[in-house]
Amino acid sequence: MELTTTLPRFENDLADTLRLFDAGIRVQHESADEGLTWRDRFTVSMQARSLTRSFEQQGHFSDELEYIRLRKRFCKQGLYETLKQFTGYRPPWGALTGIRPTRLVYEAMAQGLTLDDAAAQVSATFDVSPEKAGLLAQIIRAQAPVYDRTENGVSIYIGIPFCPTRCSYCSFAATDLKTGGKWTQAYVQALVREIAAGAADMRAMGRTVRSVYVGGGTPTALTAAQLEAVLDAALCGFGHCPELTVEAGRPDSIDPDKLRVIRQAGATRISINPQTMNDQTLAAIGRSHSTKAIHEAFALARAQGFDNINADIIAALPGEDLADFTHTLEQIAFLAPESLTIHTLAIKRASALKLGGYVQAAPEAAQAMVEAGCAFALGQGYTPYYLYRQKYMAGNLENVGYCRPGKACIYNVDVMEETTCNLAFGAGAISKWVFDGRRRIERAANLKNIELYIARIDEMIEKKRALYGAGEGLS
Numbered sequence: 398m399e400l401t402t403t404l405p406r407f408e409n410d411l412a413d414t415l416r417l418f419d420a421g422i423r424v425q426h427e428s429a430d431e432g433l434t435w436r437d438r439f440t441v442s443m444q445a446r447s448l449t450r451s452f453e454q455q456g457h458f459s460d461e462l463e464y465i466r467l468r469k470r471f472c473k474q475g476l477y478e479t480l481k482q483f484t485g486y487r488p489p490w491g492a493l494t495g496i497r498p499t500r501l502v503y504e505a506m507a508q509g510l511t512l513d514d515a516a517a518q519v520s521a522t523f524d525v526s527p528e529k530a531g532l533l534a535q536i537i538r539a540q541a542p543v544y545d546r547t548e549n550g551v552s553i554y555i556g557i558p559f560c561p562t563r564c565s566y567c568s569f570a571a572t573d574l575k576t577g578g579k580w581t582q583a584y585v586q587a588l589v590r591e592i593a594a595g596a597a598d599m600r601a602m603g604r605t606v607r608s609v610y611v612g613g614g615t616p617t618a619l620t621a622a623q624l625e626a627v628l629d630a631a632l633c634g635f636g637h638c639p640e641l642t643v644e645a646g647r648p649d650s651i652d653p654d655k656l657r658v659i660r661q662a663g664a665t666r667i668s669i670n671p672q673t674m675n676d677q678t679l680a681a682i683g684r685s686h687s688t689k690a691i692h693e694a695f696a697l698a699r700a701q702g703f704d705n706i707n708a709d710i711i712a713a714l715p716g717e718d719l720a721d722f723t724h725t726l727e728q729i730a731f732l733a734p735e736s737l738t739i740h741t742l743a744i745k746r747a748s749a750l751k752l753g754g755y756v757q758a759a760p761e762a763a764q765a766m767v768e769a770g771c772a773f774a775l776g777q778g779y780t781p782y783y784l785y786r787q788k789y790m791a792g793n794l795e796n797v798g799y800c801r802p803g804k805a806c807i808y809n810v811d812v813m814e815e816t817t818c819n820l821a822f823g824a825g826a827i828s829k830w831v832f833d834g835r836r837r838i839e840r841a842a843n844l845k846n847i848e849l850y851i852a853r854i855d856e857m858i859e860k861k862r863a864l865y866g867a868g869e870g871l872s
């Protein structure tokens with residue numbers, strides 16, 4: 398990918414737009430703004446072909462923040478139009494490169510449009526396909542019962558950065574137990590302290606806890622006793638709240654004792670994540686379990702009374718085609734989880750796949766799998782209820798959470814729509830605080846390195862206090 402621009406502040410944003418198209422395209426961008434007149438000229442070329450287009454617009458903005466937003470949008474839009482004409486390719490999400498496309502629909506609704514009109518406006522403005530615009534409208538409808546309309550809610554995240562082995566596509570701050578097992582006990586002690594301090598602050602501030610999500614990593618990579626200590630800290634600190642999710646993600650980390658601990662803590666939802674139901678792929682992506690173990694884990698959880706289980710799967714995994722993905726879907730029908738999250742493979746820079754030079758599946762192949770997943774989910778009675786996109790996804794597609802009626806996960810909606818403050822504990826966890834009627838969001842990130850997180854736990858606690866204390870007068 399080669400991109401030169403005379404507006405360096407937008408270089409990364411323009412690169413995001415270029416990434417929607419062929420990586421081999423070169424782009425030269427020149428801007429010549431005069432007062433409120435914005436001018437962009439793009440020359441895109443590949444091998445012996447090239448195309449040059451110019452764009453001009455009068456800018457209208459009230460402050461620097463609005464200028465940045467509109468100027469960026471204008472130059473990205475110009476590049477998108479040029480690339481679309483040059484390649485003849487229309488990406489399914491059009492010019493959109495952001496993580497949360499539903500936000501644009503909510504913004505248009507805040508201007509007084511109906512949901513359908515707002516989705517149509519987003520579709521027309523950003524060249525989003527009618528199918529994706531329809532998906533956004535469907536999701537917003539499904540979110541309505543759990544969408545946070547209060548000013549006082551907080552969602553809690555507790556991160557356990559350990560896994561039995563490391564998946565080849567993983568870019569999270571998680572370590573395998575062979576490397577990091579020696580830190581689990583000290584980690585749990587630090588985490589319990591951090592949770593207790595944060596929970597005391599929330600009580601003092603009169604915050605209402607909407608949901609607690611224990612994720613990672615793989616929480617069930619801990620021993621049953623360690624997991625119990627973490628869940629006890631959450632229960633003591635936050636009491637019983639409407640929703641407690643515990644990721645029991647890797648089937649090779651689940652046993653009856655750990656499930657019992659989770660159930661006794663009052664978990665309302667767990668997640669058992671197959672990712673694929675093909676043994677060959679599981680081995681190829683570094684998951685140390687079989688498809689048989691996935692069936693056994695589901696059976697164990699059902700036997701213990703869990704009636705709200707989520708399953709994550711991934712489209713466009715290495716070596717998989719539509720037939721493999723369809724096989725996974727057929728097996729999911731047999732497992733019958735209450736919710737199903739269909740991810741599209743994203744290959745981040747820190748993943749083993751990226752470092753090993755793996756090249757993503759072709760956009761058409763990824764799209765066929767995602768469409769098959771959507772058709773399957775709808776056919777099985779699931780409704781899409783949250784969506785997000787990531788950089789470096791196959792086909793620049795999306796991740797969608799589907800659920801059975803009444804099973805939408807509050808935490809997922811809160812986090813994706815950024816309606817609610819998020820208090821996050823654990824190594825690498827990022828707390829987000831929502832200020833000024835949801836117009837401003839600030840973040841505080843914990844250290845990713847597990848040893849440093851443990852050693853500097855007081856600093857993590859104070860950093861979070863600075864985040865929310867400043868806005869809410871906590872002494």
Ligand code: SF4
Binds near residue numbers: 562613
């Ligand atoms: S289970 Fe999740 S966090 Fe753990 S290694 Fe795999 S992708 Fe990473």
